[in-house]
Amino acid sequence: MITRTGLCALAVCALLTVLSVVFASPALAVPAVAGLLALGAACAVTRPTTGTRAALQVATPSLPRGRNVRVEIRADGRLPRCAHLRLCHRGPHEAPVSLPLPGPSDASPLRLSVPAPRRGLLRIGPVVLRQEDPLGLFRRDTELAPAHRVEVHPAVTALSLRDLARGPADSGGGHRAAPSLDADFFTLRAYDPGDDPRHIHWLSSARSGQLLVRRSAEPVVTRFPVALDLDASAYAGPALFEEAVDLTASLLVAAVRNGAAARLWTLPPGDTGPGCTEFTGVAQVLTELTRVQARSGADGGPGERDTAGRGRRAPHRVPSDQAPLTVVTGGARPEGPSLPGQLPGRRSRVVVLRLAPADSGPSYERPAAVGAGSGRATVRTAADALHGLALWSAAIRRTGPGGGR
Numbered sequence: 001m002i003t004r005t006g007l008c009a010l011a012v013c014a015l016l017t018v019l020s021v022v023f024a025s026p027a028l029a030v031p032a033v034a035g036l037l038a039l040g041a042a043c044a045v046t047r048p049t050t051g052t053r054a055a056l057q058v059a060t061p062s063l064p065r066g067r068n069v070r071v072e073i074r075a076d077g078r079l080p081r082c083a084h085l086r087l088c089h090r091g092p093h094e095a096p097v098s099l100p101l102p103g104p105s106d107a108s109p110l111r112l113s114v115p116a117p118r119r120g121l122l123r124i125g126p127v128v129l130r131q132e133d134p135l136g137l138f139r140r141d142t143e144l145a146p147a148h149r150v151e152v153h154p155a156v157t158a159l160s161l162r163d164l165a166r167g168p169a170d171s172g173g174g175h176r177a178a179p180s181l182d183a184d185f186f187t188l189r190a191y192d193p194g195d196d197p198r199h200i201h202w203l204s205s206a207r208s209g210q211l212l213v214r215r216s217a218e219p220v221v222t223r224f225p226v227a228l229d230l231d232a233s234a235y236a237g238p239a240l241f242e243e244a245v246d247l248t249a250s251l252l253v254a255a256v257r258n259g260a261a262a263r264l265w266t267l268p269p270g271d272t273g274p275g276c277t278e279f280t281g282v283a284q285v286l287t288e289l290t291r292v293q294a295r296s297g298a299d300g301g302p303g304e305r306d307t308a309g310r311g312r313r314a315p316h317r318v319p320s321d322q323a324p325l326t327v328v329t330g331g332a333r334p335e336g337p338s339l340p341g342q343l344p345g346r347r348s349r350v351v352v353l354r355l356a357p358a359d360s361g362p363s364y365e366r367p368a369a370v371g372a373g374s375g376r377a378t379v380r381t382a383a384d385a386l387h388g389l390a391l392w393s394a395a396i397r398r399t400g401p402g403g404g405r
Helices: 003-022 026-045 163-168 202-208 236-256 282-291 302-309 385-399
Strands: 053-058 062-064 068-076 084-089 097-101 108-117 118-132 139-145 150-154 186-192 212-216 222-227 260-268 271-277 325-332 352-354 377-382
Touching: 003 026, 026 271, 053 118, 053 150, 068 084, 068 118, 097 139, 118 385, 150 282, 202 212, 236 260, 236 282, 236 325, 236 352, 260 282, 271 282, 352 385
Parallel strands: 053 139, 062 150, 222 260, 222 325, 325 352, 352 377
Antiparallel strands: 053 068, 068 108, 084 097, 084 118, 118 139, 118 150, 186 212, 260 271
């Protein structure tokens, strides 16, 4: 197709032709004819070609955020003159990008790495053969290989919930609050530093060559609630919101893999209250959190958002099989998120994880918006998702699933 430069050149040629006729000046017709010849030559150079073929292969249909997509391009045939290959790709919430590629080589395919820094659908391709004359008058793009779509889901860090299921790690006197010796014995597990030596099963330990302790029939956590703050004003930037989503995904995936009913509550709530989603599989968690986006300009203040739960009173007693409510939010809002009454465990156990820059200053300990109506609110400030998981594990071992210290 003709480019903008070609259109300008065609308009100048037409104008010179008209002026040469009006003023009966053959001198004006000479550059007009030269320009038309140049346009004809450019059109001939960019004529369609069928001698080049290409194949595009993507290593995986999905990958965690922050990884690179491995792309392999194979091209056969000789490139026409004034032509080169280009790879077009478009990341989530980004403008399309076209990258020039070197010519095809029969020895080995071309391997590239395309970064995926944000969640969403990443479009890689198509591979395009671009033909363009030296003057830039005509340009023709021929698609040689179709595009591939890659789902970029949150980055998940492996997390063990064994301490959460066993109970609080500290009973108040510096020793692990282990189950009673009179509890029914049903399985063995590896010894962890801090376990009560009275629970070591010496006969099984001698047979296996490693220390094994008896694991009694303890209450197992079957409910795991997590609340994610979607208010964009709570985060110092989009990168911290991505870290918050990664942190939430790691918690929910760990709960699902341990057989717990993982529930995600989104804040701030809408007109019908906070949205709740229950997950039964890891793929469902990743798919749902891939679509989550921050909301700018949230409606209503903390007092107005809290009125959504005034019609129902949160339970004072939380079931023993429910983990503490974990709230993931940002550190840009000093007062913290407002928790509506429908959220489970609001009056008993709340662990708040704030994502804030490392130089944001000391963390607040008991914000009014979170602590109002809550029995305990443990607040920790983290710089990224990995730091948040470490602080969460420490807070859980301190408070335990029963909410006490």
